[in-house]
Amino acid sequence: MTHDIAILGASGYTGAELVRLIATHPGMRIKALGANSKAGQSMAEVFPHLRHLDLPDLVTIDEIDFSAIDLCFCALPHATSQEVIASLPKDLKIVDLSADFRLRDPAVYEKWYxxxxAALDCQSEAVYGLTEFYRDEIRSARLVAGTGCNAATGQYALRPLIAGGLIDLDDIIIDLKTGVSGAGxxxxxxxLHAELSEGTHAYGVGGTHRHLAEFDQEFSAIAGRPVQVQFTPHLLPANRGILATVYxxxxxxxxxxxxxxxxxEExxxxxxxxxxxxxxxxxRGSNFCxxxxxGDRVPGRAIVIAALDNLTKGSSGQALQNANLMLGENETTGLMLAPVFP
Known part of the structure; x- marks a missing residue:
């Protein structure tokens, strides 16, 4: 069976990554590409690296016939995404790549964003999209909320350790470096190249980065009590990739x-x-983490390092992994591409 797919926000990096991955998926066919700002253009004009693919032209969201769509990927900015998703058919399967449905408590969402x-009914049914830990819920979900790329990286390093009671929950430091494509x-x-290249800098310093809300939500739920990590991200002069060093x-x-x-078994x-x-x-370019x-020179301390591609495992690859589960496909279909090296 071939599933007809729509991608909203197809002119962004995560939209293009979805197209790249789905292009080799035997069970999915891209039926519609939504991108309001570039409506009327071909995907080849917007992303020349995809010119070899037979793809529909970009259209406005209002032009898409969602009755002919089996699953929709929504790769729109936060706030925009919730409004669009609230207007879509209530029986449409959706994988959202924005931040709009990641946080279960609307008050926490308002605090951080x-x-x-604006879509509380949808929020109540959303399943958090960290595939390896919410697999069963994702299979039966209508709406799956993709995680933050930084949040996914830190969670892969820490969730089993918190669940196993192996670390001091009050002394966790996540020092993370990320490529610039994560900024959209x-x-x-x-x-700009002249502003970013040949240097690196911290941002979201002092507990202000929004992905902290996901760490708080998920780690506290695992531990059964509040857990607040120290987290500082750094922007690298690289296109893609995340490296998290966790102390x-x-x-x-x-x-x-x-x-x-x-x-x-993952x-x-x-x-x-x-x-x-x-x-x-x-x-790079893969769905692997x-x-x-x-060990550290000081006994009783350890260093865990996690690396993933922010556009693939951290976003679009994760989204496709979840969509496979929602549609009854093999979870790894379209995702076993080897990393690109060098």
């Missing part, structure tokens, strides 16, 4: 064993031999 939630395709002065108090060997057991989560560390160059564990 600065506006009231909109023109921003600080993302914890706990036994390094036990931590490595717990991650290895937790992810032994097709996309690869735990390296003890003492080896991952690199963004080894997961590599994790490494090392």
């Amino acid at each position: 600065g506006n009231k939630h 395709r909109s023109l921003k002065e600080n993302l 914890v108090k706990g036994g390094a060997a036990e931590i490595h064993g717990a991650l290895s057991r937790a992810y032994a 097709p996309f989560l690869q735990v390296l031999p003890f003492g080896q560390t991952p690199s963004t160059r080894h997961i 590599h994790l490494g564990v090392s």
